[in-house]
Amino acid sequence: MNAKFPAMSASKAVIQNHLRLQPLFKPLRDETLAGFAEYAALKAEKKGAVLFSAETPNEKIYFVLSGWVKLFRETLAGDEAVVDVLTAGNFFGEIGLSGHDEMPYGAEVVEDAEIITIPRFLLAEEIMRNSLFGMAVLQNMTRQRLQRDMEIEHRTVQSAPQRIGCFLLKLCRDNTGDPVVLHLPYDKTVVAHRLGMQPETFSRALSKLREETGLRVRGATVEIDNVKKLVDYTCSACSSSFPCED
Amino acid sequence: MNAKFPAMSASKAVIQNHLRLQPLFKPLRDETLAGFAEYAALKAEKKGAVLFSAETPNEKIYFVLSGWVKLFRETLAGDEAVVDVLTAGNFFGEIGLSGHDEMPYGAEVVEDAEIITIPRFLLAEEIMRNSLFGMAVLQNMTRQRLQRDMEIEHRTVQSAPQRIGCFLLKLCRDNTGDPVVLHLPYDKTVVAHRLGMQPETFSRALSKLREETGLRVRGATVEIDNVKKLVDYTCSACSSSFPCED
DNA sequence: CGAGGCCTTGACCCAGCTCAAATAAGGTGG
DNA sequence: CCACCTTATTTGAGCTGGGTCAAGGCCTCG
Numbered sequence: 001m002n003a004k005f006p007a008m009s010a011s012k013a014v015i016q017n018h019l020r021l022q023p024l025f026k027p028l029r030d031e032t033l034a035g036f037a038e039y040a041a042l043k044a045e046k047k048g049a050v051l052f053s054a055e056t057p058n059e060k061i062y063f064v065l066s067g068w069v070k071l072f073r074e075t076l077a078g079d080e081a082v083v084d085v086l087t088a089g090n091f092f093g094e095i096g097l098s099g100h101d102e103m104p105y106g107a108e109v110v111e112d113a114e115i116i117t118i119p120r121f122l123l124a125e126e127i128m129r130n131s132l133f134g135m136a137v138l139q140n141m142t143r144q145r146l147q148r149d150m151e152i153e154h155r156t157v158q159s160a161p162q163r164i165g166c167f168l169l170k171l172c173r174d175n176t177g178d179p180v181v182l183h184l185p186y187d188k189t190v191v192a193h194r195l196g197m198q199p200e201t202f203s204r205a206l207s208k209l210r211e212e213t214g215l216r217v218r219g220a221t222v223e224i225d226n227v228k229k230l231v232d233y234t235c236s237a238c239s240s241s242f243p244c245e246d
Numbered sequence: 247m248n249a250k251f252p253a254m255s256a257s258k259a260v261i262q263n264h265l266r267l268q269p270l271f272k273p274l275r276d277e278t279l280a281g282f283a284e285y286a287a288l289k290a291e292k293k294g295a296v297l298f299s300a301e302t303p304n305e306k307i308y309f310v311l312s313g314w315v316k317l318f319r320e321t322l323a324g325d326e327a328v329v330d331v332l333t334a335g336n337f338f339g340e341i342g343l344s345g346h347d348e349m350p351y352g353a354e355v356v357e358d359a360e361i362i363t364i365p366r367f368l369l370a371e372e373i374m375r376n377s378l379f380g381m382a383v384l385q386n387m388t389r390q391r392l393q394r395d396m397e398i399e400h401r402t403v404q405s406a407p408q409r410i411g412c413f414l415l416k417l418c419r420d421n422t423g424d425p426v427v428l429h430l431p432y433d434k435t436v437v438a439h440r441l442g443m444q445p446e447t448f449s450r451a452l453s454k455l456r457e458e459t460g461l462r463v464r465g466a467t468v469e470i471d472n473v474k475k476l477v478d479y480t481c482s483a484c485s486s487s488f489p490c491e492d
Numbered sequence: 493c494g495a496g497g498c499c500t501t502g503a504c505c506c507a508g509c510t511c512a513a514a515t516a517a518g519g520t521g522g
Numbered sequence: 523c524c525a526c527c528t529t530a531t532t533t534g535a536g537c538t539g540g541g542t543c544a545a546g547g548c549c550t551c552g
Contacts, residue, residue: 073399075483081399098381098388104395127381134380135344135373141387142344148394149350152320153327155401156442160508188531196402201508217518221540237321378535407542434499449500465549 001042012037018065018116024091024140027132037091040118041202051107051115052093058103061093062116067113068186070194073105082193087185096120097137110186118196155196157237161212165234167224168215177228182221209233258283264311264362270337270386273378286364297353298339304349306363307339313359314432316440319351328439331356333431342366343383344375356432397437401442403483406451407458409441411480414468415459424473430466457477 015036019025025033045051046065052058062069064086071083071092083105086092095104097120127134154163169192171182184191192202206217213230216223224230262283265271271279291297291313300303300319306313310332318330319340329351332338343366355361382411400409417428430437438448440456452463459476462469470476 004248018385021454052372071323075399081403083395083398097389098385100388100392104392128377129407131374131377132436134377134384138373138380138384138387141391142341142346144348145391146341146346148391149329151398152329152394152401152442153321155398157321157327196398198509199531200533202512206506207532234280240478286538445499446501446542450540453500 010043012040015040015042015116017239018042018063022063022091023089027130027136028126032126032130036118036122040116041117042114045109045113045115047109047112049109051109052103054104054106055102057101057104058093058096058111059120060121061091061096061123062107063091063116064088065114065116066221068107068111069107069115070110070186070190071107072103077102080193082190085186085190085194092138093120094123094141097124110190116238127137129238143199154238159237160195160197160201161209162201162234162237163197164191164209165213166226166238167191167195169230169234170229172224172227177216178225180224180227182222182224184222188220257288258286261288261362264288264309268309268337269335270382271379272374273358273382274372278376279373281412282364282368285368286362288360288362291355291359291361293358294478297355298349300350300352301348302352303347303365304339304342305338306364307369308353309337309362309364310334311360311362313355313361314357315353315359315361316356316432316436317351317353318333318439319393326439328436331432331436331440339366339381341367341388343370354458356436400484404480406441406443406447407455408480408483409443410451410455411459411476412438412447412484413437413441414470415476415480418470424471426470426473428468428470430468434466444475 002111012034016030016033019040019132020030026173042065051069053061066088068085068087069092070085072080074080086172092107093103101170121136124163126136140182154166158166168182172180188202189199192199195202197205211215213233214224214225258280262276262279265282265286266276267278279369288311288374297308297315312334314331314333314336316331318326319329328340339349341350369383373383400412404412414428415430418426434446434448438445441448443451455461459479460471461476462471
């Protein structure tokens with residue numbers, strides 16, 4: 001009964017609790033999660049922190065508990081393409097599970113974040129051992145692929161204001177009551193790049209969206225009085241109707 | 247020893263041989279493949295055949311042995327977005343493995359094709375039983391996701407002529423000798439949509455690419471004298487260098 | 493040989509990009 | 523709490539790649 005142990009196991013217990021809440025881990029038993037927690041680390045990361053760089057080997061899977069992280073690549077011309085932006089409930093680095101040692105993109109914290117990392121090999125082992133878990137991972141990857149398909153379609157079919165609308169609607173997902181208040185989670189420049197447009201275009205498109213659908217923007221806060229109006233404006237160009245993904 | 251049996255088992259043997267060649271099935275033993283072959287069907291499909299429609303439940307996985315198949319969605323406006331175009335060695339319908347009963351897009355033969363179909367449940371069972379196979383499926387899906395990531399980047403970073411160049415380069419992949427002769431596999435309209443552009447734009451962009459890199463086009467045949475020149479022109483905008491995917 | 497479907501070309505338009513400059517918004521040290 | 527510096531955001535002006543519409547040309551197949 002070393003004096004250090006109570007503290008340590010308390011911390012591990014905290015991690016284990018967070019892991020239990022991850023949808024991906026639903027098929028796992030507590031003792032498995034405890035095993036993960038043993039090797040996992042929970043860390044508070046400051047805005048600007050680089051978790052890993054592109055073209056770099058990486059051994060961990062990252063679970064975002066809070067804050068925002070962007071995944072990005074840099075083109076030869078020097079400008080960045082934002083692949084995705086993740087927040088609470090998302091994870092990344094799973095690409096490594098499929099034998100890609102070098103990450104195809106870098107990861108940077110864009111809003112102070114709490115992140116749990118787990119060594120990749122633990123998950124890989126569990127996938128081999130527990131086919132239910134393997135299936136869960138496969139389903140997750142499949143969903144991501146479908147989201148990418150949609151994204152590609154959106155980029156050619158939607159106008160800039162509509163893309164912003166679509167982005168805002170995804171943030172609404174939970175809120176149902178009509179006056180919705182959102183906080184733009186991070187730097188508007190990052191949002192712009194996430195949506196594949198320049199910051200100037202983003203600014204103008206947001207103004208247009210404001211006129212068109214009557215939403216209000218104050219700094220990083222967005223208020224939507226009439227969600228239906230926003231849906232009508234945004235989703236008219238799309239091939240699937242509103243709550244466009246499961 | 248019914249008279250029918252020799253014929254049937256010969257046909258099944260043919261199918262089994264095709265299945266053996268699928269990279270996805272590498273981790274499977276012959277007896278497993280034999281089991282698949284028992285329920286599988288090999289069919290010659292004519293150009294224009296619709297294999298399934300979007301928003302429709304589907305129970306099969308499709309392996310393309312020859313010819314070309316396009317996967318597509320239709321937008322409300324009525325124009326089609328080509329999600330992907332597949333040929334020998336590719337397969338589709340795996341989305342169904344992750345519990346998506348309704349297909350998110352339709353499949354149509356765009357060039358006479360031979361296709362093997364396997365009931366989805368057989369693969370699903372095997373995934374649960376054989377974790378090596380499950381891992382192979384996961385890796386495949388992961389690769390597809392990464393390809394989508396690249397595609398999204400390409401759409402914003404590359405010009406129309408560059409996108410065509412990129413497309414041609416992928417078709418070169420095997421040929422190494424410098425004078426390369428390619429046959430555009432299908433309808434130029436389909437290629438255009440696959441690349442996210444209008445047929446008119448495709449035509450103009452192809453002319454530009456011809457001037458720029460000295461390749462020659464005669465009907466559906468493309469001759470490339472200087473692959474390096476094409477690479478230089480095409481890949482200059484990209485974030486990864488030439489043979490851009492494994 | 494004719495019809496319909498591709499493919500190409502021309503003319504014009506417009507969303508979004510680029511360059512440049514003016515403002516706003518934070519964050520920091522005093 | 524304020525002045526100052528740095529980093530976002532907005533706005534203006536002009537450009538351009540690609541879309542749209544419309545008209546031929548060409549090739550294929552019946």
